[in-house]
Every structure is written in structure tokens, then in C-alpha cells.
Amino acid sequence: MKKTILKMTDISKSFSGVEALKNAALDLREGEVLALMGENGAGKSTLMKILTGIYPKDGGEVEVFGEKVNFKSVNDSQEKGIAIIHQELNMMKDLTVAQNIFIGREYMKLGVVIDDHKMQREAKKLLDYVGVDIPPSKRLGELTVGKQQMVEIAKAISHKAKLLVLDEPTAALTSVEVDELFRIMNELKVQGIGMIYISHRMDEIKRISDRVTVMRDGEYIGTVDTDKTDTEEIVRMMVGRVVYGDKKEKSNCPENAPTVLEVENLNVDDTVKNVSFNLKKGEILGFSGLMGAGRTEVARAIFGADKKTGGKIKIKGEYVEINSPEEAVKKGLCYISEDRKRYGLLLDKSVTDNSVLASIGDFVRFGFIDDTHAREEAEKTNKKLRTKTPSMSQIVRNLSGGNQQKVVVARWLIKNADIFIFDEPTRGIDIGAKSEMYELMEELVKNGKSIIMISSELAEIQRCSDRVIVMCEGRITGELPVKDATQENIMRFAMMR
């Protein structure tokens, strides 16, 4: 048996009280590819960030090449021969390939002048070693994403990396580029380099990995040999039991409810392809799928936040033209982003200011904004939502995630929106506040609102949706009534290509 080069045991990590990892574990042998799998939020990325020294761990042990380590920074892990190829590449697009590879340790002439020629010669050697034909003097930004990834691998090797983490490296690659990447990975295997490969794509995992380790809810679930397992087993390990709330058994939305929103052949560049669906009054329509499946893009295009390249939208039976959020809001739509801080809140403004942002015009009296009336309305609505805030003039930055989310919901209740698009409604919200969010959504549909809920948490989809649409790579791959929306069924559609 091959030598174990990495052993992580009992790793735990919390972020401001929320447990992200507990009893997480992993071991990697030299010259193997270990696939690390798990749902979004299972803790894969956090574990890798601990391995590479980006986050300090709260507890547990990390052993690298038989030596106990406690990395405090990325430099520490780099020195021990660990390199990570990120999902989003971390390189300077305006520098050349060679400059990127040698950034931070440039060759110098006479100690003061950067020796670009020598860097290019050395870079060429590395790229030859990796086996790719990329001119080292080319600007990185002129290369395809796939080629950029090869450069990053070459850079990792130049750091004498013995352990490589690849975080969803194929997400943006063409199939030819994937073949090329796998060829390189196979060569690195021969040279004894161990690789941790994070991916959701079963077919690739079967092709490239030797073993599969599965994580769920921040915990180590198990490790299986790739050639002795199948998709069914891995999916079962990934989803496990239901974590919170019961699965809905049947739709609460009456069958004859009128359709409020129809989307026909929606296209957005190449991220959304021919998406068609409809939403009924009083329905919670769940959008499931893996990260990058194109669900947020669908939502933003319907809401007019991004340009659509094709498709039509009908609201209450009439075709509507929506080219901006302004027009969408006038038609009764609203979009509640997963990234509240960037796309939802005015962080340095008060609860009142945030609550009435979309409807200031309704509070104008004799040409003056009636702030007292606005505050009363904000107070009334936030009280209904049970937003916990010391006062209406509290700055929203100081509220918890769940209460911030309620302030955004209050904004749209005050605006009297009809169709709510929730994008990951409980992201960054602790478990107690989650169920409150679910009750809130149920309350909304009871009052005749309609909801599209994008969620990457299967349990959340099952708990809330009346109907589930599953997307993969920009397409709708399946639609399930809630009674058939088992985790296995959803995952199968989510990985269907």
C-alpha cells in the first residue's frame, strides 16, 4: 500500500457560533486522486481552507508527510508542498504566463531589474514538464480558462507541490480541456503527487479518482474505492437523513389555482438555456440543483437585473416586457438575493430606511417624505415579521443574518409585491431562524403571494416546495411534484447532463 501523505482527523471549525465542521476527516496517499464529495455547504471548501492555512482550525489534527502541522497562513502550507487550484482562478490576467508563475519570487538581474527572459525560460521548462504548449510571454487573460488552469498547475509544481487540491477545476472547461487536464493529472500521479479533487460530476469522478470521501453537514461520512462503488451509493452517502423539518407530503397549492407567472424559452448567453416553467398563485416552487446550475441567472433575468438573450414572460396571462428591476417591481415582482450584503441591504442605513427603500414614493406628502409615517409602516411590518431589533433607527449592519433577511422581506411586503423570488433564503442564517423563515414563506403564500425559492439545500427544498424544478448546466432537467421529490430523485436530475 502506498504511503499516506496527509491525515486530517477530528477537525472542527465554527464561524461566529455556527458549526461548519465537526469530526471532519480525510486521508490522502501519495500518487492518488481522492475525490471529495458532498452537497453544497457540506464543508468541503472549509476543510480545504483549513488544510491550506486560510482558516485556523478550532480542533483536531493535521498530519502532512508524517509531521503534525498547524498552518497559520497560505505560506506555511506552501512551504510544506501543498497547493490549491481554486474554482475562481487567483491570477493576474494582465501579467504574462511567466510573470504569473513566478509572482512573488521573480528572478532578478543585478538584484534590481526583473529578469523576464530568465523567467520565461524557466516557465517554458515547467510548462513542457506539465506537457502543455503555452507561450510563456503571452498575457494570461488571452488564454482560455482551461489553459489558465494548466498555468496554475505549472505554478503549483514550481512551488515543489507534493499535494494538490483541485476545487471544481472542470466547472468552466470544455470536454477537450477536461481530457487534457486528466492527462496531466495522470502524469502527476505517476510522479507521486497526491491530489484532492472536488467535483459534483459523477462521470469525471469515476474516470479520474481512486477513492471517494463523502462529507455531509461538516462531518466525515465515509470513504469508498471508486471501482467498488456506484452513483447510487455515493448519492445516498451525500444526502443521508433529513436534517430539519419534515418533508412536505403533498402540495398545499390548489390544482385549479390561476397561473401568475409563465416563463417561455428563457435564454441568457450560455448560462440559461431554453428554460420554460410556470408559477401558480399561492405556490412555492422550489428550484433545486447544484451550484452553477443557472438558477440565480434565471431569477435575475426574470427580474430584469441581467439582460436575457431570448424568451418571453407572461404575468397573470399577459405578456410583459421587463428590461430592468424597475419594470419588474412595477409588475409586482421582487428578488431577494442570497448575498444580502451586496445585493439587498444598505448596510449603514437604518431598519426604517431599508424597509421603505422600494416604496419611498408612497410616503411623500405635500412634496415632503413623511419619515414618521414611513417609520410607523416599517415598524408595523417588521413587528409582523418578528424582526428583532432594538429600534427602527438601528443600523442594519448590527442585526443578525436572519433579522437582516426579514428587513429585506419587509421591504417587499411594504411595496406589496405579488411574486417573491427567494435566492437561498436561509443562507448564513442559523438553524433556529431557518424554520422561522420557512413559516414566513408559508404565511406569504397563504396570503395569496407566490414564491419561487432557489435553494441548494435538499432538505429545505423538500420542506417548503409544493413543486420542484431541478436544473443542471443551464437547463431544466426535471420537474417533480413534492411527493416524488426524494433526495435521490433530485440529485439524479441535478447531475444529469
Added chain:
Amino acid sequence: MNNRLKEKSSFLSGFFEKSKQNFIIVAALVVLVILFYVLNPNFLNEYNIISMAQSLAPYAILGLGVTFAIATGGIDLSIGTVCIASSVVAGKLYTDGILPLWGTVPVMIIIGASFGLINGLLIAKLKLPAFIATLGTMMVSRGLSAIIVNAPNVFYPTGTAFNRLFSNYNGFPSGILWVLAFMIICMYLMYKNKVGRYILSIGSNEEATRLSGINTDKYKIIAYVLTGIGAGLAAVFWSSSFVTVASATGNGMELDAIAGVYIGGTSAAGGIASVGGSVIGAAMLVVIRSGLNFVLAKYNVSVNSTYVTYVLTGVIVVFSVLIDILKNRKKK
């Protein structure tokens, strides 16, 4: 219960921003005035008070205008040259007999607003960084006005009703009343009108504002048009105070006005604006400039007071913004 009581107020609540910063800079202004007075009591003679009040008007009005651009998180470097351009072009039309004297007022405002519109379109629609867009219009407005006028100076009359109304009414600095009036209008626009509320929201988080269904491009353009109108109005007060206006004057005027806005407590990052502070900030600059003149003259220091003014103003700008940053850091 206490909180509720505190929040109870009339529907005019928020018209005068409740800012501690305002109190601090008013206090700093008073300290400066006392300091200059102690160093040279002549500083507060009647003539100098009037002269300071008179020269406040153009700077304060430039500052009030550019507060709107800065509140969006942007900047407008063109206000100084646009102000001078408005003044010389309107003055040329007047001396050539094309415009009556009163006709210059709307023309100056229109020229200012037009440049503001151009800035707004460049920034909101074409997504140019505000610094670059307005650096461009700053150069264009200066060059273009000099070409159009084709003379080193234009002449405005003295002692007419025009001068009395905007500059000096038989010894009373009438400009100061206009400054107060414009300040109140700007407070209304900034704090009690949709326009200001949206401008501040854009400065706070533009994307979140857009996703709340607000046409952010439109309100950004409005902010720059208001800034441009400020430049045009400032030209009215500039023209009424001087007999001759040269195309080449007003160098660095925009920077003085912008410095006053920052000193006044408006956040350079946008989202927080102090309309009253902009006027006080401008007053601070005027007091420093005049006060240093008096002090240096009295103690026979043979340095050009302009340069000392620059040093002192620079230090005050950096410190007043630094205090703000440190205060915010402590909060987090």
C-alpha cells in the same frame, strides 16, 4: 418605550440632519475665528467680516452642488472650470450686447446644468469612472470657454441692482442670504425628497438600490445635473462680485469646494451627506484664507499667505476625514 418616545417627531423630522459632526466642525470654526481674532483683532473688523461673507457665496454654492455628486459615491472635478466657463461665456454675450445683464443668470445656470448632464450621462450610462469623466469635462470646459470668448477677460458692471442683489447690498453681503436659501433647498432635496433619498441609497449600495426597483442611472444623472446647476449658480455670485472675470482664473476652485464638503462631514465613499456641513466647510476655508492673511501681515512673516492656506487646509481635510475613519473603525 424610551426609544419610541425619542423617535416620535413631526413629519419634518430629519430635515436638519442630526449629526454630531456638524457640531464638531462648528466648534472648530468658532475656535479658528477666536484664534485669528486673538492673534490679530483686526481680523474681525466690519470690512473683513463683510468681505468674507461675500466671498463665501460662490464656494458654498459650489460645495452644496457637489455634495450631491459626492453623496452618490462619485466626484465632480469640473465644477470650478464650469463655473468660470459659465461666467465668461454669459459675460461675453452680455458685453457683446446679445444678452441683457439679467439674461446672464439663466444662461449661466443652463451652461452649468448642461455640463452636469454630460457628466451624468458619461458616468451613469457609459459607466466611466467619475474622476475621469469629470477630469475630461474640466479640461474641455476651460479650453472651450476660452476659445469662445477669445479674450483674456470679460467685464461685468459694478454698482447695479445685479451686484446689490447677489453680492453686496449697500454694505450688506446679500450673497449670504442666497447661500442660506440654497442650503435649505438642498436640505429639502437631500433629506425630504425622493431624489436625495435615492442618491444617498446609491452611495450606500448602488446594486441593492437598483434591485429595489429604482432607476439608479436616472438618479445619478440628476445628482450630476444638480452639481452642475450649483456650478452655474456659483458663477452668478462670482460674476456679481468681480468687475473682470478671466478665463484663466478659478484654478483649483473645485478642489477648495470639494475640500469644504469633506470637512463638512460628507463621506467620500458616498451614502452619507451633510448639506449644512458643506456650507460650514466652505466657511472654514474662507476664514482660514482671510485669517492667515491678517496674522501673517501682523507678524511681518514674508510668506505668501496662499501657500500657508494650502498647507493648513490640506492638514484639516486629512484630519477631519481621518477622525471619521477612526470613529467608524471603533464602531466595528
